[in-house]
Amino acid sequence: MSKSNxxxxxxxPIIVKSVIPKNRQELIKWNGWGYNDSKxxxxxxxxxxxxxxxxxxxxxxxxxIVGWVRDTFNIDIGVQKPKxxxxxxxxxxxxxxxxxDEALEQISKLGISYSTKVIxxxxxxxxxxxxxxxxxxxxxxxxxxxxVLWPTCHDDVVKIVTxxxxxxxxxxPYGGGTAVSGAPECPKHENRTxxxxxxxxxxxxxxxxxxxxxxxxxxxLSKTERYWAN
Numbered sequence: 357m358s359k360s361n362x363x364x365x366x367x368x369p370i371i372v373k374s375v376i377p378k379n380r381q382e383l384i385k386w387n388g389w390g391y392n393d394s395k396x397x398x399x400x401x402x403x404x405x406x407x408x409x410x411x412x413x414x415x416x417x418x419x420x421i422v423g424w425v426r427d428t429f430n431i432d433i434g435v436q437k438p439k440x441x442x443x444x445x446x447x448x449x450x451x452x453x454x455x456x457d458e459a460l461e462q463i464s465k466l467g468i469s470y471s472t473k474v475i476x477x478x479x480x481x482x483x484x485x486x487x488x489x490x491x492x493x494x495x496x497x498x499x500x501x502x503x504v505l506w507p508t509c510h511d512d513v514v515k516i517v518t519x520x521x522x523x524x525x526x527x528x529p530y531g532g533g534t535a536v537s538g539a540p541e542c543p544k545h546e547n548r549t550x551x552x553x554x555x556x557x558x559x560x561x562x563x564x565x566x567x568x569x570x571x572x573x574x575x576x577l578s579k580t581e582r583y584w585a586n
Contacts, residue, residue: 369560453502483535501552
């Protein structure tokens with residue numbers, strides 16, 4: 357190992373809090389875009405506000421949006437009310453997991469957190485394309501993962517892949533959930549068990565690039581200069 361790599365190597369992994377919790381629906385809209393606390397709110401007038409404090413427009417009144425929506429989409433916010441909040445899906449809305457008791461028992465022995473709940477499987481059955489969001493709000497997906505696993509390290513991933521190889525099981529990796537390529541969608545005619553490998557809990561820092569770290573903290577550099585610093 358070179359001297360520079362030794363400097364970047366940590367004495368041990370640094371465990372940080374995952375940005376996305378295992379129960380994504382606690383933070384992120386399960387049937388739409390963005391965070392639960394960030395949304396447009398229509399009040400009497402009509403007046404429109406944007407809730408939450410994550411963005412610069414948070415908790416601000418947006419006086420021009422009513423006219424803009426009317427002129428752009430021919431929608432009168434004061435007349436056409438938003439749809440009622442969609443309830444979380446019941447367990448019987450989607451088929452039961454296509455996985456044997458024997459396979460579940462093997463998974464339980466891996467020592468890796470997993471779930472077969474409908475909401476956990478459904479949230480990870482799609483990305484963020486308009487088609488996918490429309491489907492989850494107005495229809496159902498023909499196929500969703502059968503089980504979700506949350507590895508926390510490299511060795512956990514190895515266990516999952518080994519299990520899949522030995523049991524002829526499909527793995528679909530899942531990260532932030534923002535894909536617009538259709539990659540998270542399950543093939544509707546797939547008869548094998550489908551595992552969703554959720555990487556959100558792999559939250560250990562193993563090494564870092566010292567020079568980049570230094571420049572990223574330097575406020576004197578512009579965004580472009582920080583990006584290309586090395």
